[in-house]
Amino acid sequence: MGVLDTFALNGRRALVTGGNRGLGLAFATALAEAGADVAIAARDGERTAGVVKQAAEQGLRLHPITADITDDADVERMTGEAADALGGLDILVNNAGTCFHNNSWHATDEEWAQVFDLNVRALWKCSIEAARHMADTGGGSIVNIGSMSGLIVNRPQWQHAYNASKAAVHHLTKSLAAEWADAGIRVNAVAPGYVKTEMAPVDRPDLRRHWIEDTPQQRYALPEEIAPTVVFLASEAASFITGSVVVADGGYTVY
Ligand code: NDP
Numbered sequence: 001m002g003v004l005d006t007f008a009l010n011g012r013r014a015l016v017t018g019g020n021r022g023l024g025l026a027f028a029t030a031l032a033e034a035g036a037d038v039a040i041a042a043r044d045g046e047r048t049a050g051v052v053k054q055a056a057e058q059g060l061r062l063h064p065i066t067a068d069i070t071d072d073a074d075v076e077r078m079t080g081e082a083a084d085a086l087g088g089l090d091i092l093v094n095n096a097g098t099c100f101h102n103n104s105w106h107a108t109d110e111e112w113a114q115v116f117d118l119n120v121r122a123l124w125k126c127s128i129e130a131a132r133h134m135a136d137t138g139g140g141s142i143v144n145i146g147s148m149s150g151l152i153v154n155r156p157q158w159q160h161a162y163n164a165s166k167a168a169v170h171h172l173t174k175s176l177a178a179e180w181a182d183a184g185i186r187v188n189a190v191a192p193g194y195v196k197t198e199m200a201p202v203d204r205p206d207l208r209r210h211w212i213e214d215t216p217q218q219r220y221a222l223p224e225e226i227a228p229t230v231v232f233l234a235s236e237a238a239s240f241i242t243g244s245v246v247v248a249d250g251g252y253t254v255y
Contacts, residue, residue, distance in 0.1 A: 003237075006235060006236045006237040006239075007034065007231060007232060007235045007236075007237045008034060008035050008235070009031060009034040009035045009036035009091070009231065009234060009235055010035035010036075011035070012031075012035070012036040012037070012090045012091055012234070013036065013037050013039075013082075013083070013086035013087060013088050013089050013090050013091065014028075014031045014036045014037070014038045014039070014086075014089075014090065014091035014092070014093065014234065015038075015039045015040075015041065015065075015078070015079065015082040015086075015089060015091070015092050015093070015130065016028040016031070016038060016039070016040050016041070016093040016095055017041050017042070017069055017078075017092075017093065017094055017095050017096040017122075017126055018041075018042055018095040018096030018097065019038075019039075019040025019041060019042060019048075019051075019062070019093075019095065020040055020042040020044060020047045020048040020051045021042075021047065021051070021197070021198060022195075022197030022198055022199060022223060023095055023145065023192070023195060023197055023223045023226060023227075024040065024042070024093070024095040024096065025040070025051060025223070026222075026223030026224050026226065026227040027093050027095060027223075027226075027227050027230045028040045028055075028062055028093075029055065029060060029227070030224070030227035030228065030230065030231050031091065031093070031230070031231060031234065032055070032060040032061065032062060033060065034231045034235070036090075036091060036234075037061070037063070037086045037087075038061075038062050038063065038086075039062070039063040039064075039065055039081070039082040039085055039086060040052070040062050040063070040064060040065065041065040041066070041067045041069065041078050041082070041096075042066070042067070042096070043066065043067070043068045044066075045064070045066035048064045048065075048066065049064055051064075052064045063082070063085045063086065065078050065081050065082060065085075069096055069118070069122040069125070069126055070117050070118055070121070070122050072125055075122065075125045075126055075129050076129055078126075078129075079126070079129040079130050079132075079133060083133045088133065088137050089130055089133040089134060089137075089140065090134065090137070090139075090140040090141065091140060091141050091142075091143070091234045092126060092127065092130035092131075092134075092140070092141075092142045092143070093142075093143045093145070093230060093234070094123040094126055094127060094142065094143070094144045094145060094169075095145045096118060096122065096123075097118060097119045097145060097147075097165075097199075098114060098115055098118050098119065098162075098199075099115065099159055099162040099199060100114075100115065100159065100161070100162070101157040101158065101159050102158065102159075103158040103160075104158065104160045107160070107161060111161065112161045115161040115162055115165050116161065116165055116168075119162070119165035119166065119168075119169060120165050120168045120169060120172065123144060123169060123172070124172060127142055127144075127172075127176060127187070130142065131176075131180060131183070131185055134183070134184075134185050135180075135183045135184075135185065138184050139183060139184020139185050139186075140184070140185050140186075141185070141186045141187075141188075141233065141234045141235075141238070142176070142185065142186070142187045142188070143188055143189070143190060143230050143233045143234055144169050144170075144172070144173050144187070144188070144189040144190075145169075145189070145190055145192070146166045146169040146170045146173070146189040146190065146191045146245060147162075147166040147169075147191055147192060148191050148192065148193045148247060148249045148252055148253050149162055149163045149166045150163065150165075150166030150167040150168075150169060150170045150191060150245075151167075151170075151191060151245075151247070151253050152252070152253050154210075155210050156206075156207070156209075156210055157207070166191075169189060170189050170191070170245045173187050173188060173189040173243065173244075173245065174187075174243045177242040177243030178243060181242060186233075186238065186239075186241065186242040187242060187243065188233045188238070188241060188242060188243070188244045188245070188246065189244070189245045189246070190226065190229050190230060190233065190245075190246050190248060191245050191246065191247045191248070191249065192221065192226045192248050192249060193215065193220075193221065193247075193248065193249025193250050193252040193253075194211050194212075194215065194220040194221065194249075194250075194252070195220060195221045195222070195223055195225075195226060196220050196221070196222055196223070197223060200220075202220040214252065214255065215249070215250045215251060215252045216250060216251030216252070216254060217250035217251055218250075219250060220250075221248070221250060225248070226248050229246055229248050233246065
């Protein structure tokens with residue numbers, strides 16, 4: 001097997017949460033391009049159907065699932081549906097996440113709860129459900145989407161709950177990697193910097209001074225630039241990598 005073959009995902013079955021836009025869609029597309037059979041899950045079924053149709057026009061098959069992953073019953077149904085549709089599950093990309101900007105004096109309990117419920121608790125539930133399927137077939141790879149916000153504190157906007165939630169994602173990644181190594185399941189995280197999506201207002205002039213000028217590469221990324229790292233971690237090319245957090249941030253965290 002040549003080195004490039006180790007990156008191929010032919011015959012692998014992958015589920016991407018939050019796969020109907022932004023980073024999640026780029027991850028799903030890249031996994032499919034690398035040969036995997038891919039299911040995407042999100043709440044907005046109409047949007048997901050549109051994305052699946054567009055992908056089909058480009059020759060890529062994505063399987064749509066409508067689910068709110070903060071609902072435990074939905075998580076169980078989603079992973080079951082993905083495993084049934086694809087014939088099993090080898091790869092889970094825990095991508096769905098949310099953020100709010102507010103200083104800690106004014107943030108509400110609801111804002112805090114929403115962030116932790118989706119970014120941490122739902123990610124944990126999805127991991128458990130997917131790992132059950134993976135353990136049945138000898139193992140798999142889970143890629144959690146953390147953030148450089150789990151390593152540094154962003155500015156000028158304050159987002160303390162999000163930052164803490166992503167630090168939790170990174171450490172949960174290490175904890176599950178340790179627990180599940182003997183089941184053949186690798187668990188890693190990617191920590192992106194600023195990426196142009198609906199979530200991140202990377203073009204706002206008032207944020208430019210810190211978001212762009214503080215980045216050594218002096219720019220934000222496009223989702224397609226983060227996707228190859230997810231493909232790598234999902235693949236056999238990363239066979240000896242587990243419990244790692246791979247930073248892809250244009251150099252932002254060097255300072
Ligand atoms: P978006 O807000 O553009 O997309 C979020 C995705 O998650 C959507 O597909 C959304 O679909 C889905 N989603 C949200 N809530 C739920 C839910 N309860 N159940 C199921 N799906 C849900 O975000 P990004 O693409 O920007 O971010 C993706 C991930 O990358 C997040 O974890 C984020 O924290 C992380 N990240 C992003 C960075 C950036 O600069 N953009 C930087 C670092 C990390 P729907 O609404 O239909 O449910």
